[in-house]
Amino acid sequence: MPTAIVAFAVPMSQDAFAATELENGSFEQGRYAWAPYSTAGSSATSSIINNNSAANLPHYGSWKARLGGRGIAGVDRVTQSFHLGPDNIPVLKFSAHITPPAPQDDYREFNVIIWKEDGTPYTLLTRTNKDSGRGYEDYEVTFPQALWFGRTHPLKLEFQVISTGRTQPVLVDDVAVVYKVPSATT
Template sequence: MKAMFRKARIATSALAAAAVVGLLAAPAAQAAPAGVANPDFESGASGWNTFSLPFGTGIITDDPALPAHSGTWKAELGGHGRPGMDRITQQVTIPALRVPVLTFWVHIGTPTPATFGYHELTVEATAPDGTPYTLASRTNKDSGSGYQQVTVTLPSAFYSSTEQKAVISFFSVDDAANKVPFLIDDVSMAYRLKMSRPFFPPVLLKP
């Protein structure tokens, strides 16, 4: 009888542990209930706020001279050949008890002429209290062929027990040394469960 009791306790503890591990091992990423609007820019500037100084408009473009990652439209920041700044922003909704993960594709054009100068792209997320957090940055020294995927997890300031808003922004600053555009396309947000260490119930053994 004691042996049967011991086996039952071990089986119960094993099932409980398996359930916890199974829960944590389940797919963590979930479809965004309120993701990025117009993530591939195929609807032009819809869903995005744009700012360009002193160049005016034209940040989101279907210019075939610089192909998009997918489709025909993309955001083109910088590369004007004179000092200035470009910025695109969008407010997103972060569900309660979810860790937000930002993914985007970036292509940094080859400098023309091939001198370094100063050209920088900064990706930021602004928390509800107005604090900006730098998620990623690139310069003209990172130029290369083709698009590169960038995935970054937002810091703990964007994790909350209640739903909250955040502003995602892509911001470029460049000088007149050369024309180096930063191309942004296919921006997406995923929301993951916060991972924690599994809890294994103690196994109680009786003699």
């Protein structure tokens, strides 16, 4: 028996966003709701989410996540688990400062990954220190349909920096998962 596939487009209101799904997206409550980790050890892990260093200012407020920039090769990451509601279009919004490379800097890669509960990773964004701009840049990334269509999904958000040696840190701040709300049409 033949199967019919029906597709339809739903217009989006450009300004229609629902509230965030994440907690402490501004990092202003310190490590609350976030799980930092560094291959450089426990003192590096404890300094990932911080409110110090005049050289590495947050986007807004006093706190931010500082990934990499330790002068050694390794991986720094910060994660948070959350749930997506079904059939709304989720968008990850955040600010990141990827410092341009200096002549003495080694390679640095910044990844934004969503993990499904079955362990399947979805890389939403990858940047390197060669892709960097000046200061903080605002990002909006729409989640792939496999992560939200049809049911509620428990997920884990990961910001990750892989560095091969001497590099400047990547700073992350003002993180939110919001929903685009389909506009009503008649």
